[in-house]
Amino acid sequence: MKKIQNWLLLGLPYLFFMCNISAQTYTFTRQDFAQPPIQYWPRPLYFWNNTSVRPEVLTDQMQKMRDLCGYGGFGVVPFGKNFSPEYLSEDYLKLYGTMLEKAKELGMTISLYDEFGFPSGSVGAFDEGDGNPRFQKKYSGYTIQRLDKDEYEVDGPVIYQKEVPVGKLMGVVAMNMGDKKRMDLSSDVSNGMLKWSVPSGKWKIMFFSCVPDGNPLSDYLNPEAVRNFTKMVHDVYYNRFKNYFGNVIYGTFFDEPSMFRAQFRMWTPMFNEKFIAKHGFSPVTLYPALWYDIGPETSSARNYMFGFRAELYSEGFHKVVNDWSLAHGITATGHTAPEEAIIPANGPGDLMRCFKYLEIPGIDKIGGHRYAERFYKIVSSSAYNWDKKLVMSETYGAMPNYSEPGDLSWNDIWAIANDQYTKGINMLIPHAVWYDNTKVTYKPELSYRNPLYADSLKAFTTYLARLNVILQAGGRHVADVAVLYPIHSLLGDHYFYTETGPANVDGWVDPANNFYNEAVSEIDYVNVGGWLQNGAGIDFTYIHPEVLDEKCKVEKGKLELKNNINHESFKALFLPSCYMISLSNIKKVIDFYKSGGMVVFTTRLPHKSCEAGMDSAVIRMVRSIFPLMEENAWERIENGQGGKAWFLPAPDALGVSEVLYGSELEFDVIYPLNPDIQYIHKVLEGRNVFFFANTGHSEIQTEATLRGRIPLEEWNPHTGTIRETDIKFNENTNSGLVSTVIQIDLKPYNSVFFIEKE
Incomplete structure (x- = not known):
């Protein structure tokens, strides 16, 4: 009997991963919560760092990672110039095969990390690898490209001639x-020479060329280039280890692809042709807007150009890697960089849409100076928008200080985990375990060998596993408030510059940087999210403009997100500093307000259209709510259907709270305001699940009021125990609605589930 039980224990993870993990639905059970099966255990990054990896040491470490740390697998990161055996060599693949066999024996599962070092796409070219630009050597025509501008000022009338610069000519534009x-002027180019009869006046003549940047990474904007990358890496693993795919190897992991390269001007030779195919007109006369004010069309032109570049990025890299993974029976995750740039134009392009085609959207919380926690909700909302089940975070590396990384305290480790899981992350990947713990590059070293963590590590990983049992079960997110992700305004404000600014920043910013401060002074979408959660204690979902158009419907005073699984129903919609908006978006906002919905505009009212020449139409629709535009600031505007609207020109946490709690809306979860309390509400297989966490250092004793009559049990993820909980039901004498009142008692850094009884 014992042998049969052991076989089942080892076999169940493989049966589980034979199907796409991110698409599975399953019932969480009391038994799994008390003793989580190994497929729920966290799987760290495992650095094979700067040394020779020996099979006998590797297999011994794997055994102890499972037995002493509570890790259910890992993702191998080959790392450093002195790493051996050579990456993707026969000896390397033999070692990898030994690792897979041991993983199979132990019931562990492996993430296929796709690079030697990072970022993904060069096959080892950088210092984190061995400096060998393997991809560039094999596919020299498929590396990163850059957009250059050569310009000349000319006084007309005159006949002007100029040789065209090197590279692929994207266009020649004259601007008065x-x-x-x-x-x-592109048609005036012949045999590499521009010849143009310049009219009277002062003109700027600009040549726009796409040239190889010299960076050894694959061209992220070109699907063919990225498919060449998967041929060099992914296909090698599959051809050698196909029998492990879908069982031991459960997914791929990419690390830090980004447009934050090529002097922030990453481009691709097929940009114009693909732009015309989508939009039906040439982008050539829009190119000057990437650098200059071109008049009333500036914001619209920038939104077209940077928006389309963001689409090429998400479809060129994320979609190609995801499609490869699904075609080979596994899933895909990873994260882009830098997530914490307030304007995402030069990094992910569009931090929500870049994950549209990725099964498991991801983020990293690496380096204490990088405030990724402000962007967790954007990534988890991307998953909600496009109906994804899992949200990944690579967490803890190079902390608390990136320049001098030390060892995190246990309090910090618990607080970060609780913060992530209440904000929608449900797949925390610890960073990291190091093969050679004497050569740790980015602390902390989270393994049984570190005396700071060894005694308590398994208790922590078991805690994470219990969170995973519940929160990886799928279901739908519940929130009453939606926040429009203002990507059109963010891209409409952006242009190419070289200073440290809101699109050209990775981490900490000097508080005295006036250029940065001025640029972000009217961008408030991240602050609005913080004010909602920490100031008002109300959860929310960011809605992408594309999703607002394609998936949201106005029904009986609510904005309904019509997904198959994650369908959400919003009573209120915030538009944070959306000075620019599409006609279809603003029309839906107006329809929502007219049907009885609540809309709150902050900092800037919409007055520009994404569509060229349609600004007046946007202003006319906004005036249908605010006849006096900005002069209606702070007024509560109402209509006969119960619709309510506010414009907050200088919003803050207090103002947001006053508007929400003064609106007469009944919210899903209400508790005395305390920024250390975070929560998430999901509905899993028809059962309400509330997860409350204390992210602070003080004990919390408080009541919370939940909408509806809900019989609940208290599930403790620290102990795995389940008990009856004292609840009371209150009825609102005015509305007749019933609410459930629970008592929350949480020690510092502790959490609890309240789960509806079966």
Whole structure:
């Protein structure tokens, strides 16, 4: 009997992963919560760091990672110039095969990390690898490209001739320095020479060329280039280890692809052709807007150009890697960089849409100076928008200080985990375990060998496993408030510059940086999210403009997100500093308000359209709510259907709270305001699940009121125990609605589930 039980224990993870993990639905059970099966245990990054990896040491470490740490697998990161055996060599693949066999024996599962070092896409070219640009050597024509501009000022009338710069010519544009009239001169180029009869006036003649940048990474904007990358890496693993795919190897992991390279001007030679295929017109006369004010069309032009580049990035890299993974029976995750840039134009392009085609959207919380926690909700909301089940975070590396990484305290480790799981992350990947713990590059070293963590590590990983049992079960997120992700305004504000600014920043910013401070002074979408959660104690979902158009419907005073699984119903919609908006988006906002919904505009009212020449239409629709525009600031505007609207020109946490709690809306969860309390509400297989966490150092004793009559049990993820909980039901004498009142008692850094009885 014991042998049969052991076989089942080892076999169940493989049966589980034979199907796509991110698409599975399953019932969480009391038994799994008390003693989580190994597929729920966290799987760290495991650095094979700067040394020769020996099979006998590797297998011994794997055994102890499972037995002493509570890790259910890992993702191998080959790392450093002195790593051996050579990456993707026969000896390397033999070692990898030994690791897979041991994982199979132990019931562990492996994430296929796709690079030697990082970032993904060069096959080892950087210092974190061995410096060998393998991809560039094999596919020299498929590396990162850059957009260059050569410009000349000319006084007309005159016949002007100029040799075209090297690279693929994307266009030649003349712009009048007075009225900013632009002319496409591309047809005046012949045999590499521009010849143009310049009219009267002062003109700026600009040549736009796409040239190889010299960076050894694959061209992220070109699907063919990324498919070449998967041929060099992913196909090697599959051809050698196909029998392990879908069982031992459960997914791929990519690390830090980004447009934060090529002097922030990453481009691709097929940009114009693909733009025309989508939009039906040439982008050539829009190119000057990437650097200059071109008049009333500036914001619209920038939104077209940077928006389309963001689409190429998400479809060129994320979609290609995801499609490869699904085609080979596994799933895909990873994260882009830098997530914490307030304007995402030069990094992920569009931090929500870049995960549209990825099964498991991800983020990293690496380096204490990088405030990724402010962006957790954007990534988890991306998953909610496009109906994804899992959200990954690579967490804890190079902390608390990136320049001098030390060892995190246990309090910090618990607080970060609780914060992530209440904000929608449900797949925490610890960073990291190091093969050679004497050569740790980025602390902390989270293994049985570190005396700071060894005694308590398994208790922590078991805690994470219990969170995973519940929160990886799928279901839908519940929130009453939606926040429009203002990507059109963010891209409309952006242009190419070289200073440290809101799109060209990775981490800490000097508080005295006036250029940065001025640029972000009217961007408030991240602050609005913080004010909602920490100031008002109300959860929310960011909604992407594309999703607002395609998946949201106005029904009986609510904005309904019509997903198959994650369907959400919103009573209120915030539009944070959305000075620019599409006509379809603002029309839906107006329809929501007219049907009885609540809309709150902050900092800037919409007055520009994404569509060129349609600004007046946007202003006209906004005036249908605010006849006096900005002069209606702070007024409560109402209509006969119960619709309510506010414009908050200088919002803060107090103002947001006053508007929400003064609206007469009954919210899903209400508790005395305390920024250390975080929560998430999901509905799993028809059962309400509430997860409350204390992220602070003080004990919390408070009541919380939940909408509806809900019989609940208290599930403790620290102990795995389940008990009856004291609850009371209150009825609102005015509305007749019933609410459930629970008592929350949480020690510092502790958490609890309240789960509806079966």
